[in-house]
Amino acid sequence: MAEPVSVAAEYLAGSRARAARTVLGQVVLPGEELLLPEQEDAEGPGGAGERPLSLNAGARSRVRVVCGPGLRRCGDRLLVTKCGRLRHKEPGSGCGGGVYWVDSQQKRYVPVKGDHVIGIVTAKSGDIFKVDVGGSEPASLSYLSFEGATKRNRPNVQVGDLIYGQFVVANKDMEPEMVCIDSCGRANGMGVIGQDGLLFKVTLGLIRKLLAPDCEIIQEVGKLYPLEIVFGMNGRIWVKAKTIQQTLILANILEACEHMTSDQRKQIFSRLAES
Amino acid sequence: MAAERKTKLSKNLLRMKFMQRGLDSETKKQLEEEEKKIISEEHWYLDLPELKEKESFIIEEQSFLLCEDLLYGRMSFRGFNPEVEKLMLQMNAKHKAEEVEDETVELDVSDEEMARRYETLVGTIGKKFARKRDHASYEEDENGDIKPIKAKKMFLKPQD
Numbered sequence: 024m025a026e027p028v029s030v031a032a033e034y035l036a037g038s039r040a041r042a043a044r045t046v047l048g049q050v051v052l053p054g055e056e057l058l059l060p061e062q063e064d065a066e067g068p069g070g071a072g073e074r075p076l077s078l079n080a081g082a083r084s085r086v087r088v089v090c091g092p093g094l095r096r097c098g099d100r101l102l103v104t105k106c107g108r109l110r111h112k113e114p115g116s117g118c119g120g121g122v123y124w125v126d127s128q129q130k131r132y133v134p135v136k137g138d139h140v141i142g143i144v145t146a147k148s149g150d151i152f153k154v155d156v157g158g159s160e161p162a163s164l165s166y167l168s169f170e171g172a173t174k175r176n177r178p179n180v181q182v183g184d185l186i187y188g189q190f191v192v193a194n195k196d197m198e199p200e201m202v203c204i205d206s207c208g209r210a211n212g213m214g215v216i217g218q219d220g221l222l223f224k225v226t227l228g229l230i231r232k233l234l235a236p237d238c239e240i241i242q243e244v245g246k247l248y249p250l251e252i253v254f255g256m257n258g259r260i261w262v263k264a265k266t267i268q269q270t271l272i273l274a275n276i277l278e279a280c281e282h283m284t285s286d287q288r289k290q291i292f293s294r295l296a297e298s
Numbered sequence: 299m300a301a302e303r304k305t306k307l308s309k310n311l312l313r314m315k316f317m318q319r320g321l322d323s324e325t326k327k328q329l330e331e332e333e334k335k336i337i338s339e340e341h342w343y344l345d346l347p348e349l350k351e352k353e354s355f356i357i358e359e360q361s362f363l364l365c366e367d368l369l370y371g372r373m374s375f376r377g378f379n380p381e382v383e384k385l386m387l388q389m390n391a392k393h394k395a396e397e398v399e400d401e402t403v404e405l406d407v408s409d410e411e412m413a414r415r416y417e418t419l420v421g422t423i424g425k426k427f428a429r430k431r432d433h434a435s436y437e438e439d440e441n442g443d444i445k446p447i448k449a450k451k452m453f454l455k456p457q458d
Contacts, residue, residue: 059356089357091365096356112365124365135361139371187372212372212385234368245375251382254371256362263378 040100043109043123051109051125057101059088093125105129128228132157132257134193139213141222141255142186142201154186157224157257160198164188168202170210178215185216185261187253216253220263221270227258229281240280243292244273252277367393 040056051057090096093105103109107127114121132140134156142154145161153161164186169178180186192200203213233241234254244250250264250273260277264270272295280288311317313333318326362368370389374382 087355087357089359089364092360092362094358096354096358099356101356110365122359122365124362133360137361137363211389212370212382231362231366231368234371236367236369241373245373249376249378251374251378252372254373256371265378 043101043111046109047111048108050106051103052106053104055103056097057094057103057109057123059099059101089122091122091124093127094123126228128226130224130226130258132227134158134162134190134199135256136190136193138193138256139187139189140201140257141216141253141259141261142188142257143222144180144182144184144186147180147182152180152186154188154201156199156201156255157259158199162190162199162201164201164203168204169214170204170208180215185222186214187216187255188213216261217263220251220261221274222259222261223274223278224258225260225278226281227256229277230254230256230258230260232281233277239285240277240288243288244276247273247292247295369393 040058042060043057044060046057090101093103093107095102095104101123103125105125105127107125110124110126112122134140140156142156142162142164144152144164145155146153150166152164152166154164155161166172166177166180167174168188169180172178186201186203188201188203189205190199190201192198203210205211205213232238244252248264248269250262250269252263252273253261255261260274262270262273262277264273276291283291307317313329318329321329370386370393372382373386374380377383
């Protein structure tokens with residue numbers, strides 16, 4: 024583990040802004056500044072100070088860069104706000120300079136627009152439902168935001184039901200609002216989640232790991248027995264299988280797979296497949 | 299006595315619209331300019347140098363959707379919930395289709411087949427709207443094809 028030690032030493036020695044390209048995949052700490060590829064040339068190889076940019080800098084065409092979760096814009100540079108590994112994704116269709124973000128781990132969810140989450144209905148007041156999504160405030164869900172809902176035809180939602188929906192408004196100044204309908208008016212799998220099953224909580228990083236396109240865990244789990252899973256980006260997972268025992272096994276596997284190596288996981292799966 | 303002295307009207311009264319209809323355009327302009335001067339002197343302004351707005355090329359997004367390609371959140375395996383399995387195929391295919399922009403519109407029925415179908419349709423619908431006398435022209439062969447139209451028999455005037 025020499026990596027984080029050297030990083031910390033450098034950081035304490037007098038924070039010099041590093042180029043984002045050289046730090047990809049390494050641990051970054053909050054407070055560090057990162058230079059984007061264009062600014063590296065201006066700073067030069069030995070430039071530790073604040074050399075002013077030459078007039079030619081303005082003539083260079085600026086490429087739009089997106090700074091994702093864990094990063095903030097600080098003048099022309101990126102400022103790290105969470106500790107984790109720095110990641111980068113190249114732009115697919117060629118426009119823009121790609122996305123930089125910090126891959127961090129946390130259990131507390133902060134509502135973000137566009138995220139699909141599982142919520143629990145806590146109250147029904149007038150025309151809206153109050154849904155607990157694990158954030159600082161309960162989100163509001165209007166009864167008209169379900170597929171095929173009209174003023175006369177109200178959706179059948181009771182207090183205590185599980186809802187799978189997405190956020191349309193989610194910022195630090197306003198109460199989050201969610202809907203169970205997409206922009207075309209179709210449900211697309213959102214709405215009330217059916218009867219039975221088990222809801223449990225995991226860390227946010229695990230959800231993203233399980234939802235990655237090439238996740239082995241999900242492929243192996245799917246081969247065990249018929250089951251249904253719903254993942255909410257707020258750290259909540261709902262599972263359902265034919266018997267209670269199978270449901271509980273599934274819940275335990277998903278909770279434990281965060282801390283297991285792939286060998287241990289394969290052992291467990293083979294043992295399960297036998298029994 | 300009263301006619302000698304002109305009643306003095308106040309400035310505000312003179313500035314009103316109905317009093318200005320009779321004025322010349324020049325006097326109107328002068329009055330407007332005077333008004334503007336009064337207003338601009340009263341307005342407050344900041345005595346700062348002009349700040350140029352920098353065009354920021356870094357966009358801040360708090361969502362992980364842009365960063366990582368995540369699959370659709372609802373999953374079902376081995377036929378537990380067929381609707382969700384259909385949805386899975388739809389949503390994940392949409393997600394892949396965005397990467398590969400190579401869609402060719404496939405025709406369900408080829409053009410030739412359409413032409414053939416229409417050919418037979420014209421005959422059958424035409425029969426429906428033809429009058430009784432015209433039914434002769436729609437007589438069918440052994441094969442079911444419509445016979446060619448024969449020349450109509452008309453009254454021939456006898457040549458004396």
